[in-house]
Amino acid sequence: MEKPLFNLPAYYYSRFYHCLLPILSKLPVSQQIKIASRGRLFFMQQFSKQKFIQTDTFSENNRLSKTLWGIKFRTPLGNSAGMFKNGEGYDTVAKLGAGFYIGGTSTANPRNGNSKNGIDLPFISLPKSGAAINWLGLPNLGDDKLHKKIITESKLADCPIGWSVMRSPDYAESEGIEHLINSLWLYHDNPQIDFLELNESCPNIKAGGGNIIPRIEQISIAFLQKRQRKLPIILKISNDIDENALVEIIHSAINLGFDGINLGNTSTNYVDLRHWIDLDDRKLFDYFTQTFGGGVSGKVLGNNSLTLCATAVNEVRRIKPQQEFHVIRSGGINSPEDIVASEKIGVSLNQWYTGFFDNYTRYGNNVYKNLYAGK
Ligand SMILES: Cc1cc2nc3c(=O)[nH]c(=O)nc-3n(C[C@H](O)[C@H](O)[C@H](O)COP(=O)(O)O)c2cc1C
Structure with missing residues (x-):
């Protein structure tokens, strides 16, 4: 990893990159992707290890806090999985005012992630x-290492820690599930971790989709029903899911003992999404999706995630599960209005990734403070 020339606050780098965009956009698209992919890695390293964030950037606000599964969340908004794949960055986002933190997605074995046309981890x-x-x-250091990681020395009582895990695509399905169950137990035994998220939705691996229900049945028998402590587990699925399939999965997830559902992951529905992409961005969009594929994130997912969450909330209310079961929204969260819209339909928690960095570029360390100003 390259060393920074100066020890600047991370948002200087993101602002600098955005100032450069008009010039970068003159380069061939493959070069733009190479620079963005490298730049993302460099930036994330600077972002995660920041030391000089003032802790008063966002003070605890009881009107926003909520308790789910007996766990206190300072606000209903935190990062989504994939931002801190190796468990970095808790102290940074906790100081910025996140309502919770999620590390991972990790897999049983270490993975380098994808590389093509000389570009590592295309973004x-x-x-x-x-x-x-x-x-x-899914680049990550693997569960053998990560489950032992001390995520923070200064955990806040109202900024809980979640961890996202996934069946590694490097094994045949049944062996992969065995490894996954083993990993779930490893994180179960890490007392810093307050909840888990099972990623059943990554579009960027050759996992062979198959049917999710038989897989979660095995996880229920070997893990969910045997948990020795309060450790809620959320099922994260794709924002591309069809509503009928979603209803079926919700029924199974509730019956099998899951504690929530997250809608959801990035989309590969390029044909429909393309209409929402700004004309100036279309060349990059087309080149990237045709060359690499990949999952699309950000504002373009907002309507879909909201509609799917509304369906999920209604179904959960109809079923009236015995356990506390929550609907979590991820996809296109970018503004206070998005959080209000989620609240209106009964979403319990929101996660953001693309919108977080969009806001961070604009507001720097006030990213959360600004979002909740006046709330
Ligand atoms: C660079 C990047 C990496 C991601 N990695 C993961 C991951 O490892 N696990 C996961 O469940 N989702 C991952 N996601 C998906 C996000 O967690 C989130 O569900 C998705 O981006 C939609 O939210 P957004 O519109 O706020 O970005 C990733 C997204 C991005 C942009």
Whole structure:
């Protein structure tokens, strides 16, 4: 990893990159993607290890806090999985005012992630469209290492820690599930972790989709029903899911003992999404999706995630589960209005990724403070 020339606050780098965009956009698209992919890695390293964030950037606000599954969340908004794949960055986002933190997604074995045409971990942001596309392919250090990681020395009582895990695509399905169950137990035994998220939705790996229900049945028998402590587990699925399939999955998830559902992950529905992409971003969008594929994130997912969450909330209310079961929204969260819209339909928590960095570029360390100003 390159060393920074100066020890600047991380948002200087993101602002600098955005100032450069008009010039970068003159380069061939493959070069733009190369620069963005490298730049993302460099920036994330600077962002995660920041030391000089004043702790009064966002003070605890009881009107926003909520208790779910007996766990206190300072606010209903935190990062979504994939931002801190190796458990970095808790202290940074906790100081900025996040309501919770999620590390991972991790897999049983270490993975380098995807590489093609000389580009490692391909990524591009499309700021005019409020979107991004990534084809990272689950790079992470592996669960043997990560489950032992001390995520923070200064955990806040109201900024809980979640961890996202996934079946590794490097094994045949049944062996992969065995490894996944083993990993779930490893994180179960890490007392810093307050809840888990099972990622059943990554578009960037050759996992063979198959049917999710038999897989979660095995996880229920071997893990969910045997948990020895309060450790809620959320099922994260794709924002591309069809509503009938969603209803079926919600019924199974509730019956099998899951504690929530997250809608959801990035989209590969390029044909429909393309209409929402700014004309200036289309060339990059087309090149990236045709060359790498990848999952699209950001504002373009907002309507879909809201509609799917509304369906999920209604179904959960109809079923009236015995356990506390929550609907979590991820996809296109970018503004206070998005959080209000989520609240209106009964979403319990929101996660953001693309919108977080969009706001961070504009507001720096006031990213959360600004969002909740006047609330
Ligand atoms: C660079 C990048 C990496 C991601 N990695 C993961 C991941 O490892 N696990 C996961 O469940 N989702 C991952 N996601 C998806 C996000 O967690 C989120 O569900 C999705 O981006 C939609 O939210 P957004 O519109 O706020 O970005 C990733 C997204 C991005 C942009």
